[in-house]
Amino acid sequence: MILNLTEYLGACRAEIDAALDAVLPVPPACPPRIAEAMRYSLMAGGKRFRPILTLAAGDAVHEATDQPSSRASILPIACAIELIHTYSLVHDDLPAMDDDTLRRGRPTAHVVYGDALAILSGDGLLTEAFGLLARPAPAGEAPAARRLRAIAVIATAAGAAGMVGGQAIDIEASGIHAADRDRPTPTLHADGLRAMHQRKTGALITAAAVSGAIMAGGDEAIIDAIDRYAGHLGLAFQIVDDILDVEGAADELGKTAGKDAAAGKLTYPALFGLEASRRQAAEAAVLAQDALRAAHVTGRLAEIADWIVSRTH
Amino acid sequence: MILNLTEYLGACRAEIDAALDAVLPVPPACPPRIAEAMRYSLMAGGKRFRPILTLAAGDAVHEATDQPSSRASILPIACAIELIHTYSLVHDDLPAMDDDTLRRGRPTAHVVYGDALAILSGDGLLTEAFGLLARPAPAGEAPAARRLRAIAVIATAAGAAGMVGGQAIDIEASGIHAADRDRPTPTLHADGLRAMHQRKTGALITAAAVSGAIMAGGDEAIIDAIDRYAGHLGLAFQIVDDILDVEGAADELGKTAGKDAAAGKLTYPALFGLEASRRQAAEAAVLAQDALRAAHVTGRLAEIADWIVSRTH
Numbered sequence: 001m002i003l004n005l006t007e008y009l010g011a012c013r014a015e016i017d018a019a020l021d022a023v024l025p026v027p028p029a030c031p032p033r034i035a036e037a038m039r040y041s042l043m044a045g046g047k048r049f050r051p052i053l054t055l056a057a058g059d060a061v062h063e064a065t066d067q068p069s070s071r072a073s074i075l076p077i078a079c080a081i082e083l084i085h086t087y088s089l090v091h092d093d094l095p096a097m098d099d100d101t102l103r104r105g106r107p108t109a110h111v112v113y114g115d116a117l118a119i120l121s122g123d124g125l126l127t128e129a130f131g132l133l134a135r136p137a138p139a140g141e142a143p144a145a146r147r148l149r150a151i152a153v154i155a156t157a158a159g160a161a162g163m164v165g166g167q168a169i170d171i172e173a174s175g176i177h178a179a180d181r182d183r184p185t186p187t188l189h190a191d192g193l194r195a196m197h198q199r200k201t202g203a204l205i206t207a208a209a210v211s212g213a214i215m216a217g218g219d220e221a222i223i224d225a226i227d228r229y230a231g232h233l234g235l236a237f238q239i240v241d242d243i244l245d246v247e248g249a250a251d252e253l254g255k256t257a258g259k260d261a262a263a264g265k266l267t268y269p270a271l272f273g274l275e276a277s278r279r280q281a282a283e284a285a286v287l288a289q290d291a292l293r294a295a296h297v298t299g300r301l302a303e304i305a306d307w308i309v310s311r312t313h
Numbered sequence: 314m315i316l317n318l319t320e321y322l323g324a325c326r327a328e329i330d331a332a333l334d335a336v337l338p339v340p341p342a343c344p345p346r347i348a349e350a351m352r353y354s355l356m357a358g359g360k361r362f363r364p365i366l367t368l369a370a371g372d373a374v375h376e377a378t379d380q381p382s383s384r385a386s387i388l389p390i391a392c393a394i395e396l397i398h399t400y401s402l403v404h405d406d407l408p409a410m411d412d413d414t415l416r417r418g419r420p421t422a423h424v425v426y427g428d429a430l431a432i433l434s435g436d437g438l439l440t441e442a443f444g445l446l447a448r449p450a451p452a453g454e455a456p457a458a459r460r461l462r463a464i465a466v467i468a469t470a471a472g473a474a475g476m477v478g479g480q481a482i483d484i485e486a487s488g489i490h491a492a493d494r495d496r497p498t499p500t501l502h503a504d505g506l507r508a509m510h511q512r513k514t515g516a517l518i519t520a521a522a523v524s525g526a527i528m529a530g531g532d533e534a535i536i537d538a539i540d541r542y543a544g545h546l547g548l549a550f551q552i553v554d555d556i557l558d559v560e561g562a563a564d565e566l567g568k569t570a571g572k573d574a575a576a577g578k579l580t581y582p583a584l585f586g587l588e589a590s591r592r593q594a595a596e597a598a599v600l601a602q603d604a605l606r607a608a609h610v611t612g613r614l615a616e617i618a619d620w621i622v623s624r625t626h
Contacts, residue, residue: 025474031512034473034481091436096409096428115409116484119432123404123439124473130443131468134461144457148447151464155444160347160437161338168347171429199344 005303012052017043019075020082023132037113037121038128042086044104047311049237050085050208051078053304057212057226060292060299064222073142077150077215080129081208084158087125088204090118092167130155142215150211157207166200174265193266194235201241202234209233209301225295229305232288237308239281242267243274248313285309318616325365330356332388333395336445350426350434351441355399357417360624362550363398363521364391366617370525370539373605373612377535386455390463390528393442394521397471400438401517403431405480443468455528463524470520479513487578506579507548514554515547522546522614538608542618545601550621552594555580556587557626598622 003011024030024038058074061067093100093108094115101111110118133151156162173196209230213223246269268277285305292302316324337343337351371387374380406413406421407428414424423431446464469475486509522543526536559582581590598618605615 025472029474031473031478031482031485033485034478038473087436091432094409094429094432096407096432116407117481119404119407119409120477120481120484121473122436123400124477126436126439127468127472127477131465131472134464134468136465144461148457148460151447152444152449155440155447159338159440159444160344160351160434161342164433164437164440165344165347168430168433169344171433172344172346 005300005307008300008303009052009307012055013048015071015075016048016051016055016078016082019079023076023079023083024128033113034117034120034124037109037117038124040112041090041103041109041121042083042125044106046082046086046104047313048082049308050205051082053205053208053230053233053301054078054081054212056300056304057209057230058216060226060297060301061213061216061218061222063299064297065217065219067217073137074212074215076132076137077154077211078208080132080154081204081211083125083129083132084154084163085204087122087129088158088163088167090122090125094118097167097171126158142217146214146217150214153211153214154204154207157203162199162203162207163201166196166198166203169196170200170265189266190271193268193271197238198231198234201238202231205234205237206230221295222297225291225297226301228291229288229297229301232284232291233305233308236281236284236288236305239268239277239284240309240311242269243277243281244311244313246274281309318613318620321613321616322365322620325368326361328384328388329361329364329368329391329395332392336389336392336396337441346426347430347433347437350422350430351437353425354403354416354422354434355396355438357419359395359399359417360626361395362621363518364395366518366521366543366546366614367391367394367525369613369617370522370543371529373539373610373614374526374529374531374535376612377610378530378532380530386450387525387528389445389450390467390524391521393445393467394517394524396438396442396445397467397476398517400435400442401471401476401480403435403438407431410480410484439471455530459527459530463527466524466527467517467520470516475512475516475520476514479509479511479516482509483513483578502579503584506581506584510551511544511547514551515544518547518550519543534608535610538604538610539614541604542601542610542614545597545604546618546621549594549597549601549618552581552590552597553622553624555582556590556594557624559587561626594622 020042024035024042026035054077055071055074058071059069062069089103090109092098093103094110096115101108108118109121113121130151133147133154158164160168169192173192206227209226210223213226218226245267268280272280285308288305289302292298333355337348337355339348367390368384368387371384372382375382402416403422405411406416407423409428414421421431422434426434443464446460446467471477473481482505486505519540522539523536526539531539558580581593585593598621601618602615605611
């Protein structure tokens with residue numbers, strides 16, 4: 001039976017949610033309150049876009065290499081990516097950072113658990129992601145060298161040269177949190193905006209796809225094609241995110257809408273207008289699909305690019 | 314030439330400092346301000362006790378197995394342990410947590426860089442630790458399976474079932490940061506104090522030694538002996554830390570002295586008195602040395618236990 005894209009995404013999401021449900025440490029190994037705080041943020045729902053991308057990249061490699069589709073070794077990677085994404089949201093929402101009180105339709109972690117436990121729950125989610133990647137998996141063990149390579153790709157994307165660095169640039173550009181307020185606030189323009197987003201959201205999106213391809217045993221040509229695909233996809237995703245922040249209602253987005261504009265953050269619509277932003281997102285999706293086509297990569301990745309551009313939340 | 318312990322520790326420290334100096338991402342790969350903040354905390358000095366323990370455990374395994382002492386594959390582990398220790402200090406010092414302004418004799422990261430960048434620099438240090446463990450090392454590559462096992466050990470020790478969980482218990486017990494202030498504050502007694510410290514400091518100290526033994530290729534018997542040694546050593550270390558907090562002057566400790574007592578935190582001297590605390594530390598060191606002797610482990614680990622008990626800062 002061939003699933004349509006909505007069915008495929010739903011099946012992936014169900015598989016990911018079930019796997020996530022089982023990955024966090026629980027009492028008595030883990031103190032109850034921190035276990036609860038980590039779980040609160042991780043199981044709050046969400047699109048699961050990044051881990052779906054990991055599974056879809058793995059599926060594409062399996063299809064290209066005529067292997068049976070086996071997700072046993074890909075799911076821990078998908079879960080680790082979602083743990084890292086979730087930790088980044090928990091920390092970004094802190095009063096010391098973006099000071100947001102609503103996320104995925106619920107009060108943010110620091111509102112419920114206090115700042116200290118929110119910081120610690122983020123630390124715990126990040127650390128657990130790497131534990132998950134390194135620990136022996138119950139089934140479908142991939143070769144150790146492949147797993148190490150995936151860990152390295154993910155750590156580089158999530159670290160100071162990637163996601164953490166992007167958030168640091170964003171915080172600095174917003175200029176409201178500097179300890180020494182006499183320092184001039186750097187201003188972001190088009191190139192800077194793209195570079196900031198490439199780190200802040202693009203790097204982990206790319207790592208999500210690439211690590212899935214690595215774990216599935218893809219050769220360098222297919223890994224490289226998926227890498228380029230995901231680069232364009234990440235840009236499309238971010239532009240659409242900015243558009244939805246302008247257009248969206250809080251109840252649809254599950255987070256505070258209009259927040260970026262209110263904070264004076266530079267966004268694609270603010271810089272280029274809504275129409276041109278929509279066009280740029282569509283163009284990025286086409287470039288993403290071109291990268292797949294050039295390397296004869298089939299599977300759901302091309303459709304996922306369409307989904308990202310047309311999403312409404 | 315046989316080095317005395319002071320010379321051995323000095324040589325280890327120099328090797329670790331040189332290695333740490335080279336491990337962090339630098340501009341332009343990493344945005345300059347976050348690179349600076351990470352470096353500020355990492356290169357602030359410190360005893361380097363944990364990474365020394367990693368090197369010494371590796372040396373002990375090499376000695377026991379008649380291998381030439383090669384530190385090329387052990388040093389990345391030692392550096393990763395110190396990155397994780399440093400990130401934990403940066404986050405623990407935050408206003409939302411222990412609110413400390415002095416660390417290793419210098420203003421804490423959040424005082425210099427603001428809370429947001431301090432949080433992010435901690436996130437960056439933690440992430441970089443795992444990148445370091447997974448990336449191909451320029452020399453002395455250990456087998457991939459051994460490296461994965463070391464990563465898993467370190468992640469478990471650093472995560473919510475270990476160090477992060479211990480800090481969460483500590484925060485909860487201090488009771489001053491709870492979001493819902495109506496919840497009763499849990500009170501720690503002797504058993505709880507030990508369990509909290511076992512997670513908060515003991516787990517990473519044990520992982521430091523065990524991961525060094527794993528990477529050096531120790532068999533299960535020697536890894537197990539070093540595991541038990543480090544468990545006792547971690548307890549001794551913590552008791553001495555508490556004693557020094559009571560006795561020490563800020564300039565010697567490089568951090569705010571008397572802080573724990575002032576915060577109403579339960580400490581060994583508060584619970585047992587100074588004399589009994591000193592005796593417990595000495596007993597833990599003897600048990601640590603017994604564990605080594607029972608498995609015929611030689612090298613510097615036994616002397617390191619003496620050093621820990623007799624240290625004055």
